[in-house]
Structure formats: structure tokens, C-alpha cells
Amino acid sequence: MYPFLLVGAGGAIGAMSRYGMGSLVGRLWPMSFPLATLLVNIIGSMLMGVLIGLLARFMPPQQAELRLFVAVGVLGGFTTFSSFSLDTIVLIERGALLQAGLYVLMSVVLCLIGLYLGLLMTRGVA
Template sequence: MQAFLLVGAGGAIGAMGRFGASSVIGKFWPSQFPLATLLVNVLGSLAMGIFIGWLVKAMPAWAPEARLFVAIGMFGGFTTFSSFSLDTIALFERGQIVSAALYIALSVAVSVAGLYLGLLLTRGMPA
């Protein structure tokens, strides 16, 4: 139960951070291009890399709880792309290059296809 609370609390903070960052970016750079999403994804992935690298070296005893709250919760709520990036690098570092490439291709293609299918399924439905 404690793990769920740590992830949930961190996720709420991360989601609010994503909304705030996207709002600020959108005000300064209004565009049809999803710049806010791109910047949040890049920033979240950078922050995830810095945090995990630091956590492993500096605070191994806190690693499980800190990973739940910060990495999975906060950064996961800020951008799930950071989790995707971490999983991808973990596969590469374990030498699983084919699995990493497959994971990248499937994550992008199947996620986009899933969203499109969801839209197709609901577009004909009455409001």
C-alpha cells in the first residue's frame, strides 16, 4: 500500500508540473507544433537520467522509496516518456539491442495506432 501512495503522491505533483510547464511554454511560444509536449518530454527524460544516476551513487539505501516517489511518480506524472527512455537505455546497457529497437518501434507505432483506433471507435458514438 505504501508503494501505491508514494507513486500516487509523486504522480500528482508530476502531473501538476506538466500542466504548469505546458501552460507557460504555450504562452511564450504559441504554435500548432506541440512544442510544449516535446520540451516536457525532453526535460523529463533529462531529469530522469540525472536523478537515477545520482540515486545509484549517492543514496542507494533510499533507492526503492525514492524511485517510487520521484522516478515512477513525479517523472512518470510529468512525462511517461521519461520512463520509456529509462527502459530503452536499460535494454541497451544490458546489450539487448534488438529488444531495445523493437521496444522503441512498438512503443511509438502501437501507441499512435491505439490512440487513432480509440478515436475511430468513438467518433461515430453519440455524445
């Protein structure tokens, strides 16, 4: 139960942060381009890199709890793109370049198809 609470609490903070960032960026730079989402993805990915780098370097005793709260919870609620970026870099660093390329390609293409199919399933539904 405790791990779920860590992830849930962190996820709430991350989701509220994402919403706040989107609102702020929308007010400062109103445009049709999804700048807020792009910035959230970039910032979240950078923060994931900092967190994982620090955890790997210092290995604090509470590493599992920090990873759950910050990486899975806060950053996962802020942007799942940070997890996608971490998974991709881990594959690249392991030398699994083909797997990394397939993961990126499949993630982008299949997620776009999934969203489009979801839209198609709801169109015409009153």
C-alpha cells in the same frame, strides 16, 4: 498501501508540473507544433537520467522510496516518456540492441495505432 501513496503523491506533483509547463510554453510561444510536450519529454528524460545516475552512484538507504516517489510518481506524472527512455537505454547498455530497437519501434507504432483505434471507436458516438 504506503508505496501507492508515494506514487500517487508524486504523480499529482508531476501531472500539475506538466500542466503548468504546457500552459507556460503555450503562452510564451503560441504555435501549432506541440513544443510543450516535446520539452516536457526532453526535460523528464534528462531528470530521469540524473535521478537514476545519482541513485546508482550513492545508493541511499531510502532508494526504493525515492524511486517510487520521484521516478514512478513525479516523473511518471510529468511524462511517461522518461520511463520509456530509461527502459530503452537499459536495454542498449545490456547489449540488447535488437530488443531496444523493437521496443522503440513497437512503442511508437503500436501506441499511435492504439490512439487511432480509440478515436475510431468513439467517432459517431453522441
